[in-house]
Amino acid sequence: MDLLNVISVEAAENLLIKNFSDYRLNTESVIISEAAGRFLASDQVSAVTVPSFRRSTKDGYAVRSVDVSGASETLPAFLMLAGEVNMGTVADYKLKPGEAAYVPTGGMVPDGADSVVMIEYSEKLTDDEVSIYRPTAVNENIINIGDDIEEGCTVMEQGRKLKPADLGVLTSIGLTEVEVFVKPAVSVISTGDEIAGPDEDIKPGQIRDINTYTIAAAAEALGCRIIERVVVKDDQQLLTEVLRECYAKSDIVLLSGGSSVGVKDYSLQVIDSLGAPGVLCHGIAFKPGKPTIIANAGGKPVIGLPGHPVSALVVFGILGRTLVHLMYRTVPPVESWVEAVLSENVNGAAGREAWQMVRLAKSSTGYEAVPVHGESGLITMLASSFGTVRIPLNKEGLSKGSSVRVYPL
Amino acid sequence: MDLLNVISVEAAENLLIKNFSDYRLNTESVIISEAAGRFLASDQVSAVTVPSFRRSTKDGYAVRSVDVSGASETLPAFLMLAGEVNMGTVADYKLKPGEAAYVPTGGMVPDGADSVVMIEYSEKLTDDEVSIYRPTAVNENIINIGDDIEEGCTVMEQGRKLKPADLGVLTSIGLTEVEVFVKPAVSVISTGDEIAGPDEDIKPGQIRDINTYTIAAAAEALGCRIIERVVVKDDQQLLTEVLRECYAKSDIVLLSGGSSVGVKDYSLQVIDSLGAPGVLCHGIAFKPGKPTIIANAGGKPVIGLPGHPVSALVVFGILGRTLVHLMYRTVPPVESWVEAVLSENVNGAAGREAWQMVRLAKSSTGYEAVPVHGESGLITMLASSFGTVRIPLNKEGLSKGSSVRVYPL
Numbered sequence: 001m002d003l004l005n006v007i008s009v010e011a012a013e014n015l016l017i018k019n020f021s022d023y024r025l026n027t028e029s030v031i032i033s034e035a036a037g038r039f040l041a042s043d044q045v046s047a048v049t050v051p052s053f054r055r056s057t058k059d060g061y062a063v064r065s066v067d068v069s070g071a072s073e074t075l076p077a078f079l080m081l082a083g084e085v086n087m088g089t090v091a092d093y094k095l096k097p098g099e100a101a102y103v104p105t106g107g108m109v110p111d112g113a114d115s116v117v118m119i120e121y122s123e124k125l126t127d128d129e130v131s132i133y134r135p136t137a138v139n140e141n142i143i144n145i146g147d148d149i150e151e152g153c154t155v156m157e158q159g160r161k162l163k164p165a166d167l168g169v170l171t172s173i174g175l176t177e178v179e180v181f182v183k184p185a186v187s188v189i190s191t192g193d194e195i196a197g198p199d200e201d202i203k204p205g206q207i208r209d210i211n212t213y214t215i216a217a218a219a220e221a222l223g224c225r226i227i228e229r230v231v232v233k234d235d236q237q238l239l240t241e242v243l244r245e246c247y248a249k250s251d252i253v254l255l256s257g258g259s260s261v262g263v264k265d266y267s268l269q270v271i272d273s274l275g276a277p278g279v280l281c282h283g284i285a286f287k288p289g290k291p292t293i294i295a296n297a298g299g300k301p302v303i304g305l306p307g308h309p310v311s312a313l314v315v316f317g318i319l320g321r322t323l324v325h326l327m328y329r330t331v332p333p334v335e336s337w338v339e340a341v342l343s344e345n346v347n348g349a350a351g352r353e354a355w356q357m358v359r360l361a362k363s364s365t366g367y368e369a370v371p372v373h374g375e376s377g378l379i380t381m382l383a384s385s386f387g388t389v390r391i392p393l394n395k396e397g398l399s400k401g402s403s404v405r406v407y408p409l
Numbered sequence: 410m411d412l413l414n415v416i417s418v419e420a421a422e423n424l425l426i427k428n429f430s431d432y433r434l435n436t437e438s439v440i441i442s443e444a445a446g447r448f449l450a451s452d453q454v455s456a457v458t459v460p461s462f463r464r465s466t467k468d469g470y471a472v473r474s475v476d477v478s479g480a481s482e483t484l485p486a487f488l489m490l491a492g493e494v495n496m497g498t499v500a501d502y503k504l505k506p507g508e509a510a511y512v513p514t515g516g517m518v519p520d521g522a523d524s525v526v527m528i529e530y531s532e533k534l535t536d537d538e539v540s541i542y543r544p545t546a547v548n549e550n551i552i553n554i555g556d557d558i559e560e561g562c563t564v565m566e567q568g569r570k571l572k573p574a575d576l577g578v579l580t581s582i583g584l585t586e587v588e589v590f591v592k593p594a595v596s597v598i599s600t601g602d603e604i605a606g607p608d609e610d611i612k613p614g615q616i617r618d619i620n621t622y623t624i625a626a627a628a629e630a631l632g633c634r635i636i637e638r639v640v641v642k643d644d645q646q647l648l649t650e651v652l653r654e655c656y657a658k659s660d661i662v663l664l665s666g667g668s669s670v671g672v673k674d675y676s677l678q679v680i681d682s683l684g685a686p687g688v689l690c691h692g693i694a695f696k697p698g699k700p701t702i703i704a705n706a707g708g709k710p711v712i713g714l715p716g717h718p719v720s721a722l723v724v725f726g727i728l729g730r731t732l733v734h735l736m737y738r739t740v741p742p743v744e745s746w747v748e749a750v751l752s753e754n755v756n757g758a759a760g761r762e763a764w765q766m767v768r769l770a771k772s773s774t775g776y777e778a779v780p781v782h783g784e785s786g787l788i789t790m791l792a793s794s795f796g797t798v799r800i801p802l803n804k805e806g807l808s809k810g811s812s813v814r815v816y817p818l
Contacts, residue, residue: 036626051616057784087643088602090613106603106716108614148787155789163818164626165791168619168718172788176607193497194515198585204499205517207460210577217445217573234496307515309577334769334795336745336817360743375466378557379581380564382574386743408745409572
């Protein structure tokens with residue numbers, strides 16, 4: 001265990017990948033209407049074909065394209081009305097040459113027909129006859145059997161985070177429940193004699209606990225469930241007890257404060273004592289948030305975050321995202337950004353990757369990225385920011401007027 | 410009430426703004442740890458100053474900058490140790506000229522000191538003396554009283570959607586609860602004889618209900634609560650009863666299907682009968698999703714979405730976002746995107762704004778946007794897409810190789 005063994009952000013993420021890729025979450029079955037945002041525990045293979053019949057995508061007439069070939073406003077095709085398909089029922093007749101049948105959107109296209117003409121391009125002349133003003137291509141306005149989903153195909157893979165549209169896929173293949181990973185159980189511990197819990201009176205020299213709220217909310221947003229929030233004073237014995245208790249029942253233990261090299265910083269020792277191999281790194285080359293501990297305690301991740309609220313939240317944003325997606329056996333989604341013009345020069349941090357908080361201001365051409373300055377202890381700084389501009393490890397800084405990507409917080 | 414009175418997407422959004430800006434949601438108090446994602450019901454004014462004392466941002470020595478002026482490795486300043494500040498307690502002495510005091514990160518800076526030297530730039534010589542190797546600027550490594558939040562200032566405004574960092578701001582000003590808007594109550598109704606509910610046996614010609622799942626999940630993601638999900642057959646009497654019942658207890662009623670001009674489309678009439686002024690528009694110039702009804706029924710929004718699952722979800726994504734943020738008395742956040750190169754030509758839709766679904770593929774230079782083709786009835790099409798490329802109303806299309814913005818779904 002090296003003190004202040006500082007590694008790059010990328011190396012820190014690789015440590016997580018190396019140590020926790022095999023972590024196994026339990027699984028549970030949830031009903032589809034409560035499955036949004038959950039992560040699939042297994043590949044989903046369809047036992048059915050969707051649609052199971054040919055469906056019309058328009059209100060119109062099912063026809064044989066050969067019968068309306070060359071049809072126009074001036075020279076319509078005249079077809080005999082063979083019938084009308086009712087929604088949700090079987091079209092139980094076969095279209096013969098020279099015939100058409102009315103089909104509503106979503107209705108079954110009768111056998112014999114190979115296309116549907118929109119109703120706008122037709123005129124019903126009598127109860128028995130319709131004129132068609134347009135030719136059709138084969139399959140026009142038809143969803144064929146299996147166009148959406150073929151029986152036996154994998155519609156979604158293990159680890160997928162279920163979006164609203166995904167619920168539609170699951171229900172369309174006839175599922176009412178789906179097996180998902182149980183959300184990782186997370187304990188959030190905030191340490192320090194200066195931290196007053198929400199129900200304590202605040203004494204001079206103390207500040208309110210921030211980190212158990214912000215880190216817990218960020219972990220929940222990533223798909224975790226919070227099972228403990230604790231504020232612990234700087235007492236090695238007490239911290240050891242609390243950590244062991246949380247460790248026993250959690251998938252991930254997050255601790256903030258006590259990770260810099262101060263007099264009362266027992267946390268490194270205490271974390272290292274939880275289980276082998278113990279502390280993997282103490283310090284990442286990142287601003288804000290250098291003093292960060294990553295430990296593997298008997299196969300479970302224990303992360304020591306900086307005490308400064310902004311640093312703690314930003315570092316958790318990076319490491320937590322990687323870690324939680326590893327546990328869910330998937331990769332984080334591609335991040336999106338807003339392109340903006342930097343309103344002033346921004347410095348990098350020597351030997352460290354740096355994230356600059358910015359707010360967005362509308363400009364005549366788009367957006368301006370305005371740096372939000374302040375010490376990383378200032379929580380309002382993070383709250384007032386829209387996102388971050390990222391300055392790579394070996395870059396000195398970014399110039400005013402340059403085009404930058406702002407990643408939303 | 411005009412049949413197929415088609416308006417632009419922008420005009421549709423303006424209709425929503427004009428009709429529902431005054432909609433009043435009730436408010437409720439929630440504890441801070443459960444407030445993430447909720448929308449503030451009122452401005453939050455701080456009753457306290459944060460921090461309420463001068464805090465050090467580093468482990469180090471509190472000094473008077475004048476005493477360490479010109480200090481260097483070769484010519485250190487020698488200061489008398491006046492004491493040590495314990496975390497969370499009052500530094501109850503005043504630093505005199507020539508003195509220093511140890512302060513941990515977050516500790517109170519004693520009176521008399523105007524800066525903090527990092528411990529790395531010092532050496533403790535005896536119990537009483539320390540040498541300092543660097544000069545300091547006034548306020549260096551100090552967060553001053555009120556730097557974060559001043560008493561009486563508005564820290565957040567009504568309508569703000571609470572992010573994790575925001576919870577930190579609320580707790581730091583001593584709040585344990587906060588007043589938020591009650592989530593809009595939403596009913597989702599799916600209509601059509603071809604729709605089989607999840608517990609029904611599916612008959613030939615029928616498909617599984619998709620829209621109550623997808624639209625409900627999308628509404629929940631926007632911050633709504635779902636109070637009803639109903640599948641209704643095409644029966645005017647039945648639809649009227651269900652709609653009236655849902656209308657009575659909902660803030661927003663969403664209905665899918667039955668909005669095109671088919672034989673069994675009663676929904677327009679039924680929606681119009683719910684209350685004045687009734688239907689405001691029937692059709693938006695948008696692909697996918699032209700047949701869309703917007704109604705103001707006695708002050709409540711009733712939206713008739715297309716029956717096609719993809720159209721329904723995409724149209725709700727646009728209108729729902731505007732509507733829900735209106736109700737929460739705020740504006741939607743700036744949308745972020747991923748820049749990508751289009752892999753093939755994409756057509757616009759004459760006279761309509763068009764959204765093309767695409768998936769992302771990694772390329773040597775970044776990302777390629779690959780159009781996902783298919784009829785808007787295919788739910789897998791939406792599920793397999795990363796996002797949309799948007800083609801404005803009066804643009805014919807986009808060329809292969811052009812740089813486009815992909816907005817995540």
